[in-house]
Amino acid sequence: MTSTGLSGAVRAVTDATFAAEVLRHDGPVLVDFWAQWCPPCHMIAPVLDEIAAERAGTLAIRKINADENPGAARDHQVMSLPTLILFRDGEPVAQWVGARPKSRLLAEIDAALEA
Template sequence: MSLSVVTDETFRELVLEQEKPVLVDFWAQWCPPCHMIVPVLTEIAEERADSLIIRKLNSDENPLTARDYQVMSLPTLILFRDGSPVWTTVGARPKARLLADLDAVLEAARV
């Protein structure tokens, strides 16, 4: 399973208008840590397909969305819920740490 791609043109529909939470990976081809995190995100996308959507946005090819969300470093992961950003992290992380952080944010949002 590959991660689905989002662009400046499709961002509203594929991220902001989704019922499930959406984790967006802002990345670029020249960024080594961006490539390191792809297998982790792919595993999470498969394991959490029923409750979480993961999308990739190439920041070099889609500068408007990256600018709108003030992405300054790559990779930046932003979790959107009900069309709004609710959590952001910068840099590659181990799977366990990323899942723990995501679970904490998503659980807090349910309360």
């Protein structure tokens, strides 16, 4: 794992790659808007790594540094970090702000995907 909290299953995206990696991705994508200075962002990183490994093939997880990539954060009205946005077919279907336990996040993701 690198200092950015990325495992092999969680990939970083930028403003330049956001459309290809998220909006045009086949299947659901959970995007973590984070920043280096944000302690809760670092708290949720290992949770996202675990979910990415467990849900490989059914849920993609992407991280975008909101300080370095303000365009995507602005486009999706991200006001607090971490913000997690779940996309399906290029459209946001759910959004959560703040770190949360793995079991709660999985339940929220599953509920949003079933809706």
